[in-house]
Amino acid sequence: MNHTIVAMVGEKIVRVECNTCHGTHAYHPVKVLKKPVATAGAENKAAAARKAKVDPDAADREEWSAQQPGMDPERAIPYDMIRAFRVNTLLSHPTFGLGIVKAILPPNKMAVLFSEGKKLLRCG
Numbered sequence: 001m002n003h004t005i006v007a008m009v010g011e012k013i014v015r016v017e018c019n020t021c022h023g024t025h026a027y028h029p030v031k032v033l034k035k036p037v038a039t040a041g042a043e044n045k046a047a048a049a050r051k052a053k054v055d056p057d058a059a060d061r062e063e064w065s066a067q068q069p070g071m072d073p074e075r076a077i078p079y080d081m082i083r084a085f086r087v088n089t090l091l092s093h094p095t096f097g098l099g100i101v102k103a104i105l106p107p108n109k110m111a112v113l114f115s116e117g118k119k120l121l122r123c124g
Contacts, residue, residue: 003027060117068115071098082124085110093121 006024007015013027076092077085079099085091089101091112096119099112110123 057117060113064113064115067100067113071100073098079121080124081122084124 003016
C-alpha cells in the first residue's frame with residue numbers, strides 16, 4: 001500500500017498516512033531479509049554426498065526375474081474375476097501375461113506380480 005509521510009524526527013520517519021483508507025499510524029520500516037549464517041553443521045551436510053533414490057519397482061523386478069525360470073506357462077490358470085486364487089498360484093492374464101499371486105486382500109482382491117510390476121486384481 002502507498003503511504004504519505006506525516007511526521008519525521010531528524011532523518012527518521014515516525015508517522016505515515018495510508019493513501020487508501022486515510023488512517024494514520026506509526027511507520028513500520030521494511031524488514032531486511034537476513035542471509036543465513038553458515039554453521040559447522042551446515043558445512044558437513046553440504047559436503048556429504050546424497051544417497052541415490054531407491055527405485056520402488058526394482059525389488060519387484062528382481063523378484064520376477066528370480067522366479068521366472070521356474071514358471072511353466074502350460075500350468076498357468078487363466079485369470080477370471082470370479083475365480084478364487086491362492087498365494088503363489090501362477091496365472092495367465094489376457095493383458096499383463098503371466099503372473100504370480102503374492103497376496104490375497106479380503107474381501108475380493110489380490111496382489112499379483114507381473115513382469116511389469118505388481119497389480120491389484122479382483123478375484124472371487
